[in-house]
Amino acid sequence: MSTTRLDRDDAVDELPDDIAKKARALLRSLVRPHRAMALFLLLIVILTALLLIIGPIFIAEALDTGIPRAVEGDPVPLIRAVSLFVASTVASAVLAFVSTRLVGITAQKILFTLRSRLFAHVQRLDLGYHERSSSGRLVSRQTSDMESVQQFLSYALFETALALLQMLFIAVTLIVLDVPLAIVVFAGFIPLFFITRAAHTSQRSAYRRTRTSIAKVIVHFVETMGGIRAVQAYRRQPDRRGTLHEHDSTFREANTDALQGVAWFAGSTRLVGNLTQTAIIVVGAWLVIEGWTQIGVLAAFILYLRRFYGPLDELVQSFNLYQSASAALEKIAAVLDTDPEVVEPTEPRHLPPHTSATTGRSIEFSNVRFSYGEGAEVLPRFDLRIPAGQVVALVGATGAGKSTLVKLVTRFYDPSEGSIRLDGVDLRALADTELRSSVVMVTQESFLFSGTIADNIRIGNPGASAEEVVAAARAVGLDPYVRRLPEGYDTDVKKRGGRLSSGQRQLVSFARVFLADPDVVVLDEATAHLDIPSERLVQNALATVLQGRTAIIIAHRLSTVEIADRVLVMEAGRIIEDGAPADLISGTGRFAELHRAWRDTLV
Numbered sequence: 214m215s216t217t218r219l220d221r222d223d224a225v226d227e228l229p230d231d232i233a234k235k236a237r238a239l240l241r242s243l244v245r246p247h248r249a250m251a252l253f254l255l256l257i258v259i260l261t262a263l264l265l266i267i268g269p270i271f272i273a274e275a276l277d278t279g280i281p282r283a284v285e286g287d288p289v290p291l292i293r294a295v296s297l298f299v300a301s302t303v304a305s306a307v308l309a310f311v312s313t314r315l316v317g318i319t320a321q322k323i324l325f326t327l328r329s330r331l332f333a334h335v336q337r338l339d340l341g342y343h344e345r346s347s348s349g350r351l352v353s354r355q356t357s358d359m360e361s362v363q364q365f366l367s368y369a370l371f372e373t374a375l376a377l378l379q380m381l382f383i384a385v386t387l388i389v390l391d392v393p394l395a396i397v398v399f400a401g402f403i404p405l406f407f408i409t410r411a412a413h414t415s416q417r418s419a420y421r422r423t424r425t426s427i428a429k430v431i432v433h434f435v436e437t438m439g440g441i442r443a444v445q446a447y448r449r450q451p452d453r454r455g456t457l458h459e460h461d462s463t464f465r466e467a468n469t470d471a472l473q474g475v476a477w478f479a480g481s482t483r484l485v486g487n488l489t490q491t492a493i494i495v496v497g498a499w500l501v502i503e504g505w506t507q508i509g510v511l512a513a514f515i516l517y518l519r520r521f522y523g524p525l526d527e528l529v530q531s532f533n534l535y536q537s538a539s540a541a542l543e544k545i546a547a548v549l550d551t552d553p554e555v556v557e558p559t560e561p562r563h564l565p566p567h568t569s570a571t572t573g574r575s576i577e578f579s580n581v582r583f584s585y586g587e588g589a590e591v592l593p594r595f596d597l598r599i600p601a602g603q604v605v606a607l608v609g610a611t612g613a614g615k616s617t618l619v620k621l622v623t624r625f626y627d628p629s630e631g632s633i634r635l636d637g638v639d640l641r642a643l644a645d646t647e648l649r650s651s652v653v654m655v656t657q658e659s660f661l662f663s664g665t666i667a668d669n670i671r672i673g674n675p676g677a678s679a680e681e682v683v684a685a686a687r688a689v690g691l692d693p694y695v696r697r698l699p700e701g702y703d704t705d706v707k708k709r710g711g712r713l714s715s716g717q718r719q720l721v722s723f724a725r726v727f728l729a730d731p732d733v734v735v736l737d738e739a740t741a742h743l744d745i746p747s748e749r750l751v752q753n754a755l756a757t758v759l760q761g762r763t764a765i766i767i768a769h770r771l772s773t774v775e776i777a778d779r780v781l782v783m784e785a786g787r788i789i790e791d792g793a794p795a796d797l798i799s800g801t802g803r804f805a806e807l808h809r810a811w812r813d814t815l816v
């Protein structure tokens with residue numbers, strides 16, 4: 214059972230072919246605003262690398278000329294060489310401080326931009342995307358993948374640049390010192406190049422696997438915590454732990470593979486380094502014997518060679534972080550590259566002004582067909598007209614397409630064909646702000662955000678005053694319950710004592726609607742866990758909220774159907790009965806049957 218869920222995640226997780234290119238473009242766009250800083254840091258890197266190279270020169274000078282001259286009674290050259298060495302060390306320390314600080318600040322700025330860009334994009338993605346993918350995946354993009362990018366930008370990037378430059382400078386110095394010997398050193402580069410390339414390819418796939426598997430670990434964790442009630446109720450803990458263990462093992466294996474690549478890389482660079490040194494000694498000795506090279510040059514070569522292969526170790530470490538970060542950046546780029554399927558019009562139209570004679574707005578479905586992605590058709594050719602101000606109850610068996618219908622009215626999805634019009638204006642032509650202020654959906658779960666009761670009501674209209682919030686709560690009958698809470702409207706809903714019952718939560722969402730004052734209310738009714746008194750409470754509140762608006766209510770309760778002007782019975786995406794509640798009840802159709810069954814449960 215868990216495999217189907219994971220397969221689906223994999224499908225969403227699939228990376229487009231040109232993702233590496235997209236990740237690079239993303240990185241460029243992130244660095245571009247900090248170009249001046251990047252250039253400045255490059256300058257610091259160059260200076261640092263130069264200081265690292267010239268340090269030994271001062272030491273050599275002290276040994277070669279400083280000490281002999283001091284022995285002869287002239288201490289100036291020695292003092293000069295030593296002072297210069299100390300100065301270069303101090304300069305090096307200052308540069309290290311400045312660069313570390315600046316790199317840290319810049320990296321944090323870049324990550325801040327990336328995090329907020331990702332968050333904004335994810336919020337913009339259509340509901341379809343979120344229904345297809347689990348929130349855990351997005352959590353992992355925002356946490357573990359970000360962490361990976363951050364590690365590379367803050368710690369490895371500068372070190373890599375420094376190591377590479379240092380190698381470059383040493384290479385130049387070697388050429389200046391002795392061309393034939395330098396060629397021997399560079400010959401060692403040929404195997405190094407192939408090793409690096411092989412390591413890069415094999416590690417890239419391993420690191421991609423680490424990103425995918427850590428995402429699965431997080432998905433599983435988030436899902437288990439989200440469904441902790443079901444997990445505990447059905448005693449699924451061992452099962453969930455087992456699956457987590459599986460994902461965690463995949464993560465561990467992928468990491469082990471990646472580190473094996475690192476080990477190979479580290480080992481072979483060391484081997485190549487040592488072999489090159491041996492070759493230098495052999496070839497150098499021969500050159501010295503033949504009189505083509507000075508012994509001092511050979512000594513310098515061997516010293517520089519150590520410095521040359523030293524940074525390679527650093528590079529191995531950085532390479533590791535780089536691979537991990539680039540796999541993470543690819544994942545982030547893939548999310549940013551996903552376009553929302555429901556898009557705002559570039560030139561939005563406006564709804565006609567309200568005439569005083571009508572309340573609410575009319576809704577018209579014409580020739581609508583709809584299916585989720587490539588799936589089977591849920592609404593085959595659908596036509597429906599709801600006049601302004603009408604309260605429509607939608608009933609029908611599970612899977613009939615009721616929720617789908619209301620998700621189209623709120624434009625969480627666009628129809629595959631045909632159009633849905635609000636007072637004659639196609640929903641696709643409306644600006645998002647206008648659509649959202651005109652059509653409001655009350656969701657089943659009555660979601661409460663962290664914060665106070667007042668904050669939660671104010672979601673309907675963030676500019677509302679404290680009086681308006683209280684008035685809304687009073688209108689839907691929530692006020693007396695809030696008064697009983699320890700801090701009234703300022704009670705934190707996530708704290709003990711601020712916990713609301715499901716009926717009260719439902720009232721909070723009604724107060725939101727009341728405050729938002731939309732033209733159209735769409736309600737996917739929750740029946741679960743409402744006892745009779747709270748059902749009555751919710752019913753009264755509902756009547757208040759619907760006053761003067763067009764409404765579509767997916768009704769599971771008889772009492773809701775009774776306050777409707779019209780009942781639509783849906784079956785397999787079609788409307789099979791349509792009429793006033795009283796007419797349908799007295800008839801012989803599907804609704805009359807349903808109604809009788811309901812009645813029987815009430816006695």
Ligand SMILES: Nc1ncnc2c1ncn2[C@@H]1O[C@H](COP(=O)(O)OP(=O)(O)OP(=O)(O)O)[C@@H](O)[C@H]1O
Binds near residue numbers: 585591609611615
């Ligand atoms: N996000 C989705 N992706 C793919 N298919 C979906 C999705 N949501 C619903 N479906 C499918 O569309 C059909 C209609 O589902 P819908 O949720 O509209 O039914 P419903 O009438 O609201 O049922 P219920 O009374 O149980 O809430 C079902 O066959 C369902 O499997």
Ligand SMILES: [Mg+2]
Binds near residue numbers: 615616617737
């Ligand atoms: Mg439904």
